Amino acid sequence: MTRIVLLGPPGAGKGTQAARLADALGVPAVSTGDIFRANIAGGTELGRTAQGYTSRGELVPDEVTNAMVASRLAEADAAAGFLLDGYPRNVAQVSELDAILARHGVRLDAAVELTADTEVVVGRLLHRATVEGREDDTEPVIRHRLEVYREQTAPIAALYAERGLLVRVDGIGEVADVTERLLTALRPAA
Ligand code: AMP
Numbered sequence: 001m002t003r004i005v006l007l008g009p010p011g012a013g014k015g016t017q018a019a020r021l022a023d024a025l026g027v028p029a030v031s032t033g034d035i036f037r038a039n040i041a042g043g044t045e046l047g048r049t050a051q052g053y054t055s056r057g058e059l060v061p062d063e064v065t066n067a068m069v070a071s072r073l074a075e076a077d078a079a080a081g082f083l084l085d086g087y088p089r090n091v092a093q094v095s096e097l098d099a100i101l102a103r104h105g106v107r108l109d110a111a112v113e114l115t116a117d118t119e120v121v122v123g124r125l126l127h128r129a130t131v132e133g134r135e136d137d138t139e140p141v142i143r144h145r146l147e148v149y150r151e152q153t154a155p156i157a158a159l160y161a162e163r164g165l166l167v168r169v170d171g172i173g174e175v176a177d178v179t180e181r182l183l184t185a186l187r188p189a190a
Pocket of ligand 1: 053058059065085089093
């Protein structure tokens with residue numbers, strides 16, 4: 001059983017690697033960003049609530065995000081494990097994830113931080129903007145998302161490090177090489 005959270009700045013390749021890792025480990029990848037985008041596209045109430053925040057590169061309020069993650073992790077396919085991509089993103093979400101896992105009587109196996117240099121990630125995201133047309137991939141919003149990451153998300157790596165759960169992996173390189181690095185780094189946990 002494998003329960004992993006994937007940390008790392010926007011543009012570090014979390015989404016791509018989460019899908020590949022989840023495949024290799026046989027657990028679902030749960031991406032909060034993808035769930036928000038699907039709800040926005042589908043015009044649901046959750047989507048309408050999230051849209052203003054995601055388009056500005058702000059975090060969606062915790063009560064909304066936490067409830068969404070709690071309900072997703074209660075689904076049957078997540079019982080045997082999961083790979084969380086994009087959650088938790090601040091200290092309060094770390095506590096909420098602890099509470100969710102405690103209710104299920106399980107623990108996290110690892111928190112993987114995918115590292116990448118700021119200018120490299122900005123370049124990648126600007127390129128992605130031309131391919132995927134994501135609303136939040138404009139330069140000012142990208143810079144703001146990086147700032148939110150630095151201020152709110154980066155500090156949670158230290159919390160997981162204190163628990164002995166943090167694994168840092170260089171996210172720069174060929175997609176397949178980075179996946180190999182991740183699997184090697186996770187071998188003791190997974
Ligand atoms: P991502 O696809 O992970 O880059 O997420 C896209 C956007 O969705 C973020 O910029 C936030 O607006 C929102 N989002 C994703 N995950 C979270 C989270 N854990 N907490 C709050 N907002 C989130």
